[in-house]
Amino acid sequence: MNQYMEQCEKYVLHTYNRFPIVIESGQGVYLKDTDGKEYLDFGAGIAVYALGYHYPGFDEALKEQIDKIMHTSNLYYNVPLGGAAEKLAAVSGMSRVFFTNSGTEAIEGAIKAARKYAYLKDNKTDHEIIAMNHSFHGRSIGALSVTGNMHYQEAFRPLMGGVKFADYNNLESVKSQITDRTCAIIMETVQGEGGIYPADDTFIKEIGKICGEKDILLILDEIQCGMGRTGSMFAWQQYGVRPDIMTCAKAIGCGVPVGAFILNEKVAEASLVPGDHGTTYGGNPFACAAVSRVLDIFEKDQIVEHVKQIAPYLERKLDELVERYDCLAGRRGKGLMQGIVMAEGTKVGDVVTAALQKGLITISAGSNVLRLVPPLIIEEKHVDEMVEKLDAVLKEMCRDK
Numbered sequence: 001m002n003q004y005m006e007q008c009e010k011y012v013l014h015t016y017n018r019f020p021i022v023i024e025s026g027q028g029v030y031l032k033d034t035d036g037k038e039y040l041d042f043g044a045g046i047a048v049y050a051l052g053y054h055y056p057g058f059d060e061a062l063k064e065q066i067d068k069i070m071h072t073s074n075l076y077y078n079v080p081l082g083g084a085a086e087k088l089a090a091v092s093g094m095s096r097v098f099f100t101n102s103g104t105e106a107i108e109g110a111i112k113a114a115r116k117y118a119y120l121k122d123n124k125t126d127h128e129i130i131a132m133n134h135s136f137h138g139r140s141i142g143a144l145s146v147t148g149n150m151h152y153q154e155a156f157r158p159l160m161g162g163v164k165f166a167d168y169n170n171l172e173s174v175k176s177q178i179t180d181r182t183c184a185i186i187m188e189t190v191q192g193e194g195g196i197y198p199a200d201d202t203f204i205k206e207i208g209k210i211c212g213e214k215d216i217l218l219i220l221d222e223i224q225c226g227m228g229r230t231g232s233m234f235a236w237q238q239y240g241v242r243p244d245i246m247t248c249a250k251a252i253g254c255g256v257p258v259g260a261f262i263l264n265e266k267v268a269e270a271s272l273v274p275g276d277h278g279t280t281y282g283g284n285p286f287a288c289a290a291v292s293r294v295l296d297i298f299e300k301d302q303i304v305e306h307v308k309q310i311a312p313y314l315e316r317k318l319d320e321l322v323e324r325y326d327c328l329a330g331r332r333g334k335g336l337m338q339g340i341v342m343a344e345g346t347k348v349g350d351v352v353t354a355a356l357q358k359g360l361i362t363i364s365a366g367s368n369v370l371r372l373v374p375p376l377i378i379e380e381k382h383v384d385e386m387v388e389k390l391d392a393v394l395k396e397m398c399r400d401k
């Protein structure tokens with residue numbers, strides 16, 4: 001184990017303070033490190049491994065595609081591309097898909113599509129985008145520019161211009177930023193990195209209405225909250241609102257690096273055309289074979305239905321912990337995207353570290369939230385095991401209320 005860690009610390013650019021374990025393999029909802037220690041995984045590689053490790057039929061699809069071809073470039077058609085896009089269009093009810101290799105690239109594409117749409121309407125180049133405070137959309141310059149975290153932005157200025165920030169779940173704050181140059185409003189349907197904040201029902205509905213009236217494009221970032229995690233294929237489907245542009249990544253490849261931005265008909269008809277946008281890898285046969293099989297499995301095995309069934313059990317068990325321990329202040333979340341808010345004086349990093357030692361993987365979010373984003377295939381017994389481990393951690397760190 002030390003050998004792998006030392007090697008990484010010597011040669012990999014130090015942009016992460018990693019936990020001192022080396023993960024070697026996974027099976028179902030468990031991970032194993034190089035010492036053979038097992039971990040119950042309530043992080044899923046940051047909400048990526050929706051189907052857990054080695055879900056029946058998934059690896060086979062990847063292996064079959066490897067044996068045929070992994071990459072072709074976008075100069076030619078390939079076999080899995082159209083099917084993957086058709087399935088994504090079907091589950092989203094949207095029109096056209098552009099595949100990327102990551103979430104941040106999906107955001108870049110969404111921004112470009114929105115700007116081009118506005119440009120085609122008035123030929124101007126001074127359009128504005130409204131983004132939310134405490135949002136997270138990625139680390140490339142465009143995505144960073146709409147990420148409402150000044151700490152992430154500071155050293156990298158000047159960023160992309162024309163971005164204004166408003167408070168999430170505060171309609172007046174958003175309204176006050178709208179001008180006749182506003183071309184898009186971008187937000188996560190459930191804020192993830194910022195601390196697991198679901199959108200309020202009226203907030204997102206009103207935003208949708210304003211966008212419709214003013215022909216401002218609504219960009220919903222479903223990179224973390226999408227793909228069944230909240231109990232519907234996409235979180236916005238529970239709100240009765242429709243994005244003009246949606247971004248996906250994380251779970252759509254279940255471990256294969258792939259993202260997408262998806263346009264509704266209105267935007268697809270009047271935005272990006274040949275020459276406007278491109279990618280060497282994006283939409284390659286390997287990534288698309290993964291997306292295609294993931295979506296097949298979601299349908300065949302009713303993964304979203306399973307989330308709806310299991311989520312209330314998880315919520316109930318977490319609420320019991322919150323009721324019991326003085327170091328827990330509350331719970332927020334939707335479906336299998338849950339956050340436990342730490343009370344003042346309790347460091348979430350200490351809880352994550354102690355849980356890891358007890359064989360439980362969790363992730364922090366914001367400054368004081370313990371994030372639980374397990375594979376969507378967890379059963380009640382896994383929730384029980386998680387609670388048992390977390391309870392053992394909290395017993396040592398907190399007092400009864």
Ligand SMILES: *Cc1c(COP(=O)(O)O)cnc(C)c1O
Nearest residue numbers: 102103104136137138192223224
């Ligand atoms: C993770 C994430 C991104 C960035 O995705 P990457 O694949 O890391 O570039 C963007 N938006 C949200 C909501 C995310 O959770």
